[in-house]
Amino acid sequence: MTLSKIDNPGRSRSFQTISVIGLGYIGLPTAAALASRQKHVIGVDINQHTVDVINRGEVHIVEPELDSLVKNAVEQGYLRAVTRPEPADAFLIAVPTPFKDGHQPDMAFVEQAALSLAPVLKKGDLIILESTSPVGATEKMAEWLAQQRPDLRFPQQETQNPDVNIAYCPERVLPGKVMVELIKNDRVIGGMTRQCSLRASELYNVFLLGECVITTCRTAEMCKLTENSFRDVNIAFANELSMICDAQGINVWELIRLANRHPRVNILQPGPGVGGHCIAVDPWFIVSQHPDLARLIYTAREVNDHKPFWVVDKVKAALADCLTVTGKRAADIKIACFGLAFKPNIDDLRESPAVEVTQLIADWHAGETWAIEPNVTRLPAMLADKVTLQPLEYALAHADLLVMLVDHTQFKLIPSQQIAQNWVVDTKGVWR
Known part of the structure; x- marks a missing residue:
């Protein structure tokens, strides 16, 4: 199947009830987008608290416009949440796909979702896998479903006219702008057959303003992994450059600004590492299937995974200097870590290098370790017993050593004269 564009076929009337399995950072916005087009949406999540929150018309994640x-969707009767799948015309699977030991893809949540919806499938249904997955995952999901429902014909069994259509369509949205990019961005649709792709395109065109571009399911799976691996490699270059510049006594942010004046150079900004469920995870899916070939991708992952430890070494050096100058004991020094999210202005802590740095500091520092994160009200479990969540103003007034990890808008607006501390480790160049 060659890559081709599908014209918007208009607002579909064939999908009256749509089920979204997994009501997290992608599933819930997708469910809300469909419900806003007056489609009846059944959201499915195994977390009873999440289900209860949504059924009250509230949200459990921070995302502009989502609340x-x-x-509105809940009040108007177009969206409701349940803990077990119910019959629908289409099913979108948006569950996590983490990795196991050795950075091997963990498809347990996808398998669980597929097995849970199998009993309610009927002829004419559409299933779309949105979860980031290794190449071949969509076909594997189709096999699981066929084993559960031998009374139905799936695309691998009947390519011309299967009872159930199956496709893969990865999300490509930016946290903090999900409700905008979900509507406007193009979607890569990888059906197991062309008919599957057309059916999936028809569903997305319920709310999509961008284009549906169809290809094979394997190419679509690889496309998602490629996009995030490309970004990971470029971030690794910036992070490696920042460490080299530090050793050379060069301001890396000035260097990048100057280098980017070249018309064909666009170096990204360095930071404490790479976080989020996509960029920090997806490249490993390629490496796991081709460890001998994905050498550059593997090295980039190593560079970015190492950066938090390098940051902690800088904090240790700053603390040692602080102790020498002030004559204080380490137990008397308060270290404030600014930011825990994996990127600015969101509450998502998944795979966050800021969380890792804060945890590493708290593990060895004899004094108090504080976290300043305006987007959360409580700390994750791995920090709860050794880190204190503090207000911004209090930390600025009482901390001895500041560690800038996430360039939230609130932090960037702090006047430089308000930073009275002599010891600052700034991984984002905010207070330079």
Whole structure:
């Protein structure tokens, strides 16, 4: 099947009830977008608290515009949440795909979702896997479903006219702008057959303003992994450059600004590492299937995974200097870590290098370790017993050593004269 574009076929009337399995950072916005087009949406999540929150018309994640969309959809009767799948015309699977030991893809949540919806499938249904997955995952999901429902014909069994259509369509949205990019961005649709792709395109065109571009399911799976691996490699270059510049006594942010004046150079900004469920995870899916070939991708992952430890070494050096100058004991020094999210202005802590740095500091520092994170109200479990969540103003007034990890807008707005501390480790160049 060659790559081709599908014209918008108009607002589909064939999908009256749509089920979204997994109501997290992708599933819930997708469910809200469909419900806003007056489609009846059944959201499925195994977390009873999440289900209860949504059924009250509230949200459990921070994302601009999402709260009002969910509230309106629930009040108007177009969105409701349950813990077990119910019959629908289409099913979108948006569950996590973490990795196991050795950075091997963990498809347990996808398998669980597929097995849970199998009993309610009927002829004419559409299933779309949105979860980031290794190449071949969509076909594997189709096999699981066929084993559970031998009374139905799936695309691998009947390519011309299967009872159930199956496709892969990865999300490509930016946290903090999900409700905008979900609507406007193009979607790569990888059906197991062309008919599957057309059916999936018809569903996305319920709310999509961008284009549906179809290809094979394997190419679509690889496309998602490629996009995030490309970004990971470029971030690794910036992070490696920042460590080299530090050793040379060069301001890396000035260097990048100057280098980027070249018309064909666009170096990204360095940071404490790479976080989020996509960029920090997806490249390993390629490496796991081709360890001998994915040498550059593997090295980039190593560079970015090492950066938090390098940051902690800089904090240790700053603390040692602080102790020498002030004559204080380490137990008396308060270290404030600014930011825990994996990127600015969101509450998502998944795979966050800021969380890792904060945890590493708290593990060895004899004094108090504080976290300043305006987007969360409580700390994750791995920090709860050794880190204190503090307000911004209090930390600025009482901390001895500041560690800038996430360039939230609130932090960037702090006047430089308000930073009275002599010891600052700034991984984002905010206070330079």
